[in-house]
Amino acid sequence: MDALTRLVARIADVDQEAADALRALEGLDSPWTGVAGVDECLRTVASLAGSVVELHAPAHGLWLRASATRVDPIPVGAERHTPGPEHPLAPLEGGVGFLLRRGDHDDLLASVVTARAARLLGPLLDERRRASAPTDAGEGALEVAVDPGATPEDRLDALRRLRLRPEQTLVLHAVPGPRPSLAPPPAWSQVGVSxxxxxxxxxxxxxxxRMALRLTATGEADDPGERWVRAGDVGSGLLALAAGFVAGAMRSRDVVALDAVGAPDSPAGRALTAISETTTIRSAAERIPVHHSTLQRQVKGLERELGWSVTEPAGRLRLDLAFALRRLERNYGRPGLY
Structure with missing residues (x-):
């Protein structure tokens, strides 16, 4: 039994709430590093505190909302909670922002967890900024290494500057913007993965x-879908479709039919999205959630409106392609994606 465990056991005899708070601190003593560390820390805080938390770090250009299972950016213009009785505040070190949680000021466990996390997040945010900035030695080297017009000699020189061997296996990440990345971006980003x-x-x-990035969605109610799209998962066919897609050249009738059925966040849109992302009506119904017999009746009506079956293999493929085309249409010309 280590010293902390013995201390917790002794405190528990006197004050169980204080002992629980001390145990929670153990969950925050993790070797988090880099970009992913911010996400992991926020999810852990939300889990331990038992509430949604918000990170407001304007000095780093970050406004995030986290639950125990996911971290999302708070969109520009969306409501952001302000410190107050229902949203206790824990300031970050260096005055770069603060961490908010929903709950009671007097909740000892949650207060201890958020205060400790606020101290940890400062260094993690600094590390995130350093990780996203090019080093002097590698500045511009990755851009040369990915440039198809670079000479073999220039590419080899760029790889040497990046301390990479030509035969070394790598995965590239594309996020909105012109720069490639070897490091995994935050989980809440839209990311294409090679x-x-x-x-x-x-x-x-x-x-x-980059082509996989064009197939990503924001994950919001009006743009459901995957934020991260992996080239190996979608296959060469959809990547080729993304490469050759030109909005307005010839709008697919299936996309027109899909739009006519309902917006993505309408009941019809949610039903079709669930069908596209699952393998059976029952599993689609569980995702929405509705009773599977209710969804079966709804599907019959949707199929009449669309003009094709969404449960037969050929119709399912047609639906998936319609969703992909609509996503490409939405993303077409978006800054950083083209």
Whole structure:
């Protein structure tokens, strides 16, 4: 039994609430690093505190809302909670922002957890900023390494500057913006991920990642779908579709029919999204959630409106392609995606 465990046991005899708060601190003593560390820390805080938490860090350009299972950016213009009786505040070190939680000021466990997390988040945010900034040695090198027009000599030189071997297997990440990344971006970003490829094939990997990015969604109610799209999962066909897509050239009748049925966040839209993302009517019904017999009746009506079956293999493929085309149409021309 280590010293902390013995201390908790002794405190529990006197004050169980204080003992629980002390145990919770153990959950925050994790070796979090880099970009992912911010997400992991926030999810852990939300889990331990038993409430949604918000990170407001304007100095880092970050406004995040976290539950125990996910971290999402707070969109520009969306409501952000302000410190007050229902949203206790824990300031970050250095005055770069603060951490909010929903709940009672007198909740000892939640207060201890958020205060400790606020101290941890300062260094994690600094590390995140450093990780996203190019190093002097590698500045511009990755851009050269992914440039299909670079000479073999220039690409080899860029790989040396990045301390990469030509045969070394890598995965590239594309986020909205012009720069490729070897490091995994935050979970809440829209991200296209290449297939694993040797460093000598980084131009191919970069193209795959960018095309996969065009197939991503925001994950919000009006744009449901995956934030992270992996080239290996969607396959070469959809990547080729993304590469050649030009909005307005010839709008698919299936996309027109999909839009006519209802918006993505309408009951019809949610039903079709669930059908597209699952394998059976029963599993789609569980995701919505509704009773499977209710969804079966709804599907019959939706199929009449669409003009094709969404439960037969060919119709399911048609639905998936319609969703992909609509996503490409939505993303077309968006800054950082094209």
């Amino acid at each position: 297939r694993p490829r040797p460093a000598s094939e980084l131009p191919i990997a970069w193209n795959e990642a």
